[in-house]
Amino acid sequence: MRRRLDVFRSYPDEAFLVEAQRVAGLVGKPVLTSGDFTKHSGIPASIVRRRFGSWRVLLERAGLEDMYSAEAGGAPLATRFVYSDEELLEEVRRVAELAGKPVLLQKDFREYSRIAPGIFRQRFGGWRAVLEQAGVGHAYSGGQGVRYSDKELLEEVRRVAELAGKTVLTQENFQDQSRISLATLSRRFGSWRAVLEQAGVGHAYSGATAARYSDEELLEEVRRAVELAGKPVLMQQEFQKYSEVSHGTLTYRFGKWRAVLERAGVGHAYCGKPSKKHSDEELLEEVRRAAELVGKPVLTQKDFRKYSAISCNTLKDRFGKWRAVLERAGVGHLCSRMVDVRPPVRYSDEELLAEVRRAVKLARKPVLTTRDFRKYSGISVGAAKARFGNWRAVLERAGMGHAHCSTTNSKKYSDEELLEKVRRAAELVGKPVLTEKDFHEHSGIRVSTLKHRFGKWRAVLERAGVGHLCSRMVDVHAPVSYSDEELLAEVRRAVKLARKPVLTTRDFYKYSGIAVATLTQRFGAWPAVLQRAGVGNAYSGGRGVRYRDRELLDEVRRVAELVGKSVLSARDFRKYSRIRLSTLQRRLGDWPDVLDRAGVGHMCTHKATINYQRSSDINQQSG
Structure with a gap:
């Protein structure tokens, strides 16, 4: 950093001036601040101040004095008397028109003008006085409530109500259009309703009392919300989403939500909470209605909860398990699972085996594990095992023995069976390299089972006759196990596999099982290894x-x-x-x-x- 600052200090004055002109054209703003200059040029502002004395001097010498902002330059008093009063007020009117907002904040003024707001405050007083003398006093956003009379506050409420252009003026709408806080109004007049009434816009209140709406107007609003929602059920939360009338106003006038919907002629949109008031037939009818709305071959509890407010627990407390609920409603064919009832003698052998075949078909995988079976069937794995023995026997009885994926130890297999599994996995993978991970995914046999029987992974592949699929050469700790040519050939092979212009020691270890230390002990440092292998251009460099x-x-x-x-x-x-x-x-x-x-x-x-x-x-x- 010190060297960089020394370089900047060595620049002549002309270099700074030309750079300032370049940045001014690049920024495209009416004001060029020292922060923008540093951002686009990399020259610290402290260097500029030491060289020229101040930011303003640099801009003046570069012919950019009109882009100086007193506030950005840090010297507000220096330009206090540069402008006449009329020029300053004309600038305020110009910015008020450019901003296009009902309220002109000092922040907005800084964005559209290069004159600092502090100059105006020193000349005319507070910001409110500035706006009033410029003839745009209506653009003042206010401050603390004590600065306003009651008349001014109510006038602000009427102004915002007119700007909002809505039949209802909420507190959120008011806060968006005015800087006067709601706390100021509430301390002065009380509740929001009282504020609107004293301002003469009480009709814009959307509170919880029903006196502002006739019965027909409220019911029409309910029908409109039902049409907008476009759903068979209209909840109170959804009504509040499509209407500014509080649902409390409706329940205060007509009673419970169900009564509101019935009075509006849309009682079918009611989805109430169940209770003892629901008869069995009403609950079953709700199940049939949800099944029709879902339109799927299976009706799950999740789908039922989505289309009905009745809890699934209510149904199960009344009728039993979910399958029993569907059967009582006459839609038992929509159950996605067979229900497991213990003891397993409730199912015949053929029913259990048919369920296994169905699960294999649904899984769409060459292997069906016990976890997959639980996912696609309601019959417990224990029920099937209690009838036929272990899981492999279950699959064989169902005619799906090929779907068995054993994870047992090597004592279950002969050497030839294990090697045949390796050859089969190699054929299924279809890659030039057979990794341990790929083997496990396509066979289900643990790699440790093979290694326990045959040794390392390379030995396993060689015993299976697919040794060419090994991705690594096995490292023998004694480097004398390899000739020089074999080691160098391995380096060239790793370079070819990496497909990169640079071969690092990490890359070499990734593509070869020979330790880097074996190479460096034989040939010296890593660059020497690459040079001996004829791939010295693959060295990534160092110091x-x-x-x-x-x-x-x-x-x-x-x-x-x-x-x-x-x-x-x-x-x-x-x-x-x-x-x-x-x-x-x-x-x-x-x-x-x-x-x-x-x-x-x-x-x-x-x-x-x-x-x-x-x-x-x-x-x-x-x-």
């Missing part, structure tokens, strides 16, 4: 001392061409190069210096560097 200056600059030019942008940032270089940025900076200096040395200085984001070079050339020529 900067491994590169000559010319090689570093060639790398910068290569990345600049690869990026294809008008600007080459340090981030882009790190992304496309294996050489560390710190290596370049230790050897060649800061990033602008690096680009200059590489002959791509025009791609630097700090244009001040170019200006500095040009100024230096001019001075040398003149000298």
Whole structure:
């Protein structure tokens, strides 16, 4: 950071001025602040102040004095008498028209004007006085309630009610259009209803009392909400979503929500809470109604809850389990599961086996585990095992023995059976490499079972006759187990598998089972290993001392061409190069210096560097 500041301090004044003009055109605002300058140029504001004295002086020398903002420059008193009173008031009127808002805040004024609001306050008093003298006093948003008389507060309420253009004025609508807090109004007048009544807009109240609406108006509002909702059921929460009339107003007038819907002629939209008042027939009718609305071959409890407010527990307390509920309602065919009733003798052998075959068909997988069976059937796995024995016997009796996925130990299989499983998995995977994970997914046999019988994974594949599918060479700790040529061939193979211009030690370990230490003990450091293997270009580099200056600059030019942008940032270089940025900076200096040395200085984001070079050339020529 210190070196970077030293570079900025070495720039001539002309470089700063040209950079300020460039940033002014780039920002596209009527005001150029020191923060914007630092953001787009990278030159700290402290450097500018030390060089020119203040931000305003820099803008004046760059011919940008009209873009100076007193507040941004930090000297509000310096421009207090630059403008006449009429010029300042005209500026207020201009900004009020540009903003296009009923309220003009000081924040909005800063956005549209380069003159600081503090200048106006010092000249005319408070912000309210500024707006009043400019003839736009109606744009004042107010402050604390003690600053207003009762008449002014009520006038503000009437103004907002007119702006809102709604039949109902809620507190939220008022807060959106005015800066006067609701607490100010409530402390002065009481409740919101009292505020509206004293302002003469009491008809805009949407409170809980029903006196403001006739019965027919309220019922018409209910019918309108039912039509807007477009659902067979209208809950109180949904009514509140489509209407500004409180549902409390309706229940206060007509009683419970069901009575409200019946009075409005939409009693069919009622979905009430069940109680002892519901007869068995009413509950079963609700089940049939939900089944018709769902329109699916299966009616689950989740779907029933979605289309009815009656709890599933209410039905099950009355009729028993969910299957019994559906059967009582005459829609037992919509049950998604067979209900398991213990003891298992309730099912015949053929029924149990048919259920197993149905679960295999639903699972759509070559293997059916006990977990899958529980997912697709209501019969417990224990019921099937108690009848036929273990799970494998169940599947075999059902004619689905091929769907068995055993996870038992190796004593259940002979060597040939295990190796046949390996060959079958290799055929199913269809990849040039058979990993342990792929084998387990396609066979269900634990890899540890195979390793316990045959040794490491490579030995397993070789015993099965598919050793070419092994992704790694097995590392033997004694490096003498491999000849030099075998080790170097493994390095070249890893480079080919990696498909990257760089092969790191981590990549090598990923594609080979030979330890990196085995190679480095035989040939030396990692660069030497790659060189011996004839792939020295795959070395990712290390300390900067491994590169000559010319090689570093060639790398910068290569990345600049690869990026294809008008600007080459340090981030882009790190992304496309294996050489560390710190290596370049230790050897060649800061990033602008690096680009200059590489002959791509025009791609630097700090244009001040170019200006500095040009100024230096001019001075040398003149000298």
